[in-house]
Amino acid sequence: MKRRNFIQSTTVFLAGTTLSSVAPLNLFANGLVDKIRFAVIGVNGMGWSNLNALLKDPRAECVALCDVDENVLTKRTAELAKRNIIVSSVSDYQKLLTNKEIDVIVIGTPDHWHCKMMVDALAAGKDVYVEKPAGNSIHECNLMVAAQKKYNKVVQVGQWQRSQQHFKDAMAYVHSGKLGNVRLVKAWAYQGWMKATPIVPDTAVPEGVDYKTWLGPATNRPFNRNRFHFNFRWYWDYAGGLMTDWGVHMIDFALLGMKAETPISIVASGGKFANPDDASETPDTLTAIYQFKDFNLQWEHATGINGGPYSRDHGVAFIGNNGTLVVNRQGWEVIPERESGKDKIERVEFQKSLDNGLEKHTSNFLDVIQSRKLENLNASIDVGSHIAKICQMGNIAYRLGKKIYWDAEKNKFTDSEANKFLAAAYNNGYKMPSV
Template identity: 75%
Template sequence: MKRRKFIQSSSLLLASTGLASILPLNLFATNKSKADKIRIAAIGINGMGWSDLTALLKDPRAQCIALCDVDQNVLSKRAAELAKKGITVTTTGDYKQILENKDIDAIVIGTPDHWHCKIMVDALAAGKDVYVEKPVGNSIAECNEMIAAQQKYNKVVQVGQWQRSQKHFADAIAYVHSGKLGNIRLVKAWAYQGWMKAIPKVPDSAVPEGVDYNMWLGPATQHPFNKNRFHFDFRWFWDYAGGLMTDWGVHMIDYALLGMKASAPKSIVASGGKFAYPDDASETPDTLTTIYEFEGFNMQWEHATGIDDGPYSRNHGVAFIGNNGTLVLNRQGWEVIPGKDGDKNRIEAVPFQKSVDNGLQLHTKNFLDVIQSRKLEDLNAPIQAGAHVATICQMGNIAYRTGKKIYWDAAKGKFTDSQANKYLAAQYHNGYKMPKV
């Protein structure tokens, strides 16, 4: 199967999941001249937003004209970095000023997770194409609204799951789909992050100079400024994100779902806690095992901080365990380990197939290609796909937070348990309301 066709077909696996429907995409939007520059602004530029923008600017079609961040220190630093390359940009701490700028064609959203939905929906309503970081939503309800917004405004939305643009990932999943592994009853996905250490508790403090903390909080619960909740470490607090489950899970579980052509699980159960660093500042579990029951197979997710030696001696990956053998896949490459009947292999071994390309560069190129062609079906990671896997990951967190085995009612788009359903939608505060499309 050719890579582009694989990615195109796999991105539509949400059909009939009961999570959110996919409507036909309008392929007759006005074409943008290939001679024109695609004028880009980036919102949230401290981490992956900056990496995404840097990759985009390696393509001669892209032109950055504006930056937005709530931290003036970051904003000044990034503007200076662009200036050294001869790129002059306007800067602002208010994303609405970016959306009001008619000269901007597309935006990159690299903010903390709790801002993704609101900014993406507002950007689409303002007529912008969007590259949004993963996980797309901080709740299942947000994921559904983001799909609805894309369908309503018919704009290009690429999710930052750049592995979907890599050849070796597509090749591995094509092998899984070949049937050579035999009946696959168990899929494992994991992220063991040895470099992640404890986050020492520190007292709340004054807001750093140059930081618009109220804007950073946005719809999140009011909380005094604490450096542990700011910048990178926001990931470990429920107000803003979902821990390693949503941070790394959306990458690895995405390929588990694609390989199995899976939609929604029937049940989810999770067990874990703060076992590595029980007294540190984080809220999300540093150790977690989650089991999803699908029709005909189970999927198991594991994550652990402070440990690198995961299954198959890999610190992250996906393993498709079939009757005939096991395919192990991660960012470095993939291989097939044959099952055995005595000394005889059940299938031919596939030696390690190394990754040979730059996934992020290919992913941003795909985004620009589709902005020009307006063929939305060519996106490697459309919002439907990003929302699908983010929803599955949110289900895992909900199972952990309820402490129950929970069951999904695909027809109703909710759990059978009332306590679990309380986590379906993120709570918005400070005068903000969750978008309703």
């Protein structure tokens, strides 16, 4: 039976059957459908990387691309055509959601679009791979978790380090207790290659760009190339700077290693110390301290500098009474504390990463699409939303310039000023998704 006819027949069958009365129909595992067909929204950066990682797996087939920049769309479809991969292309993502032959939506857009696109895709019956950070506000993150639970679809967040073996090995060592009492955890991102964003004037919208759609629910502003494509990260309208760009990776493992949930308090200090007069809004230098019950977590980031702690430009350090474990994308090691001229624990020499985290992450996503065992996801929407919320807390403390406290039972801050930052404003006729 052809794929289209099979899906149409199945849809008719399910329409007359209550969902509670039948087991989930696993088309892929039962061999009824030969490929998991996916479409990508936003193919200029990580969306393109995710696409190529998925194509490394023979189970996946790319069938469509979507981007509001026709120049990017033309470039990517041509690149795929050279590899004998023929895809359709659209500028309106809603057209992908009505296509019954698309099983999966990959979201690689700026952060301010993640929540609405993910909720819309789930409501349309699609499984979703969404880039990090999951949402652009604490409220959006809560909505995304609620939407997944409502529609019971597979959602993987692009925190691909969760799929790397050396990170798993490092976490196992932390959990072994050999480090002794860990009272301080440091996480950081020092990005020397990130330079100042020069001030440029507003201009007319470039030909082929649907800027109105790109803005979506963000504040309506004139077009400025500084805010477009990669540099959207440095503007509060669309993202949260290095805190949400890299913090979701590093702080995620800090919490995972400590088996911690939400902090008691957060305080942050920083600013545009490197380039005070450039065009960006988010801080290029930031220190945030999260207080938990039994330990402190310290986050640091700086652009234009590579010399981070332990001579690493990014990483996480678990500092215990017996020694310190340091882990980043390249590998991990244990540095012993010394007492009376002797190491308190055995040194673990640098354990190099040996796998491709992104490819393993997308393969894990496809595995769960086939098995429908959502508990096997390496970075579910629960995981991705939780760490995105923690990073948002750090940014909120910085923007308020004072120490703030989180009420875990009420799922909000104890400070009314801080609670004004819980939800991102939706503009231009867009409404916050309802679940």
